[in-house]
Amino acid sequence: MSTKEVEKKSNGGNPFQRLNQQLADIAPGLDPIIMTIGEPRHEPPSYVVEVLEENKDGFRKYPAIRGTDEFRAAIGKWLTNRFNLSEDLDPDKSIIPLNGSREGLVFGCICARDYLQKDSKPAVILPNPFYHSYGAGAHIAGADEILLPEPADGVLPDLDAIDPSLLDRTVAFYFASPANPQGTVAPMEYWQKLIKLARKHNFMLFADECYSEIYRQTPPTGILEAAQSIDGTLKNVVTFNSLSKRSNLPGARCGFAAGDPDFIQFFANFRNLAAPQVPMPIQALAVRAFGDEEHVIENRRLYNEKYDAAEEMLSPLFGPVRKDGGFFLWLDVSRWGSSTLVAEKLWREVGVKALPGSYIASDMPDGSNPGENYIRLALVGTLESSKESFRRILDSLE
Numbered sequence: 001m002s003t004k005e006v007e008k009k010s011n012g013g014n015p016f017q018r019l020n021q022q023l024a025d026i027a028p029g030l031d032p033i034i035m036t037i038g039e040p041r042h043e044p045p046s047y048v049v050e051v052l053e054e055n056k057d058g059f060r061k062y063p064a065i066r067g068t069d070e071f072r073a074a075i076g077k078w079l080t081n082r083f084n085l086s087e088d089l090d091p092d093k094s095i096i097p098l099n100g101s102r103e104g105l106v107f108g109c110i111c112a113r114d115y116l117q118k119d120s121k122p123a124v125i126l127p128n129p130f131y132h133s134y135g136a137g138a139h140i141a142g143a144d145e146i147l148l149p150e151p152a153d154g155v156l157p158d159l160d161a162i163d164p165s166l167l168d169r170t171v172a173f174y175f176a177s178p179a180n181p182q183g184t185v186a187p188m189e190y191w192q193k194l195i196k197l198a199r200k201h202n203f204m205l206f207a208d209e210c211y212s213e214i215y216r217q218t219p220p221t222g223i224l225e226a227a228q229s230i231d232g233t234l235k236n237v238v239t240f241n242s243l244s245k246r247s248n249l250p251g252a253r254c255g256f257a258a259g260d261p262d263f264i265q266f267f268a269n270f271r272n273l274a275a276p277q278v279p280m281p282i283q284a285l286a287v288r289a290f291g292d293e294e295h296v297i298e299n300r301r302l303y304n305e306k307y308d309a310a311e312e313m314l315s316p317l318f319g320p321v322r323k324d325g326g327f328f329l330w331l332d333v334s335r336w337g338s339s340t341l342v343a344e345k346l347w348r349e350v351g352v353k354a355l356p357g358s359y360i361a362s363d364m365p366d367g368s369n370p371g372e373n374y375i376r377l378a379l380v381g382t383l384e385s386s387k388e389s390f391r392r393i394l395d396s397l398e
C-alpha cells in the first residue's frame, strides 16, 4: 500500500484530518480562527506545577491499575457531592483511573463484550452524530454498530422505538450527556428509562459525562444518581469523566470510570494486562482538582459569556443557539449548502475553520447523514475571538 493509501484508510475516521485534507489547497480568506477541535483553552488551575513538583517521586514507580487510595477517595467524594449519591458508592470497588475518558470508552467496549458473553453477534448502540472513539470501541469489539440519531436537534432519541431483539444482543450502549455536538442534556426520567432497559436486556450503559461540568444554568443529572434512584445500585451503568473539560487539562490525560462494581473489577483485570496506568503525580493533580470547584465555576462563567454573545449575534440569523451543556455551537447551515460546502466557504471567505457536521456523523442505512445540515463550532477561544468569528460568519452568510 502506498503512503497516500495508508493515510486515506487510517484518516477516514478522524474528522479533523479529513477536514485538513479537504482544505489543504484553499487559502484562508482572513487570519485563521480555528474552531474545530474541542480542546479547552481557558487557563488550567494555578497549582498544576506545584502538585507535580511535590509528587515527582511518583514518576519513579509503576502505578497500580486501580489508582491510589487518595485518588479513588477524592473521585468518590466528588461524585457523591456533585450527584447526591448515597453512601453505597464504594470508591475502592466502583472507581478506576483512566488516561482520559477516551481510552476507557474504547477499552470498555471490548470488556462489555467479554463480560456479558452474549450468544448472538454483539451489537453496540451509539448516538449519531457521535464522538468518534465510540465507533472505534464497537469496531475493536467486532460488534455491529447501530446508530441512534436525535429525531430533531435537541430531541432525545425515542427509546421505545428500539427493537427489543436488538437490545438483547447489545453489549454496550453509549450515551453522552451533555451530548457532543448538540449540547442536549438527558433529564432524570430519560436516564431512568435507559437504565431500566440496560438491566432488562443486560447491556452495559456507558455514560460519557466528560462535559457534565460545562453547563449554562442547571447541573446536568448524572447516570449514577439516576441508577441509585431506581434501586440503590449501580448495576449495568458506568460513567466516564475526566480533567480535560472540567479543569482545562486535556494534556494531563487523566480521567476515571465509575459504576457497576462487578464490571469495574472485570475492567480492572483487563486493563491490568492491556491498558496504561495513570502516573501517580497526575493522580495527585486529579485529587487536588476534583477537590476544587472554584476554577470550574470560573470556567463555566467564561463559556457562558461566549454563549451570551453567540445568542445575541447569531440568533437573528439562526434562531436560538444557546445549548444546555457542553461548549459547542451546532448551527443549521442547510440554507447555504451542505456542511462540507459551508465549512469550505467559511474558510475560503473569512478564515473561520468549522467542523462539518457530516464528518462527525455516519450515514444511516437510508443514506441520510444527521450531521449533513450542520457545522460545529468549539467555543474554546477567547470572548473576543469568538465574537470576531461570529461577525465573520455573518459577513459570509448574510
Ligand SMILES: Cc1ncc(COP(=O)(O)O)c(C=O)c1O
Binding pocket: 038, 099, 100, 101, 102, 103, 131, 176, 179, 180, 208, 210, 241, 242, 243, 244, 250, 255
Ligand atoms: C464527547 C467526548 N467524549 C470523550 C472525549 C475524550 O476526552 P478525554 O479523553 O480528554 O477525557 C471527548 C473529547 O473531546 C469528547 O468530546
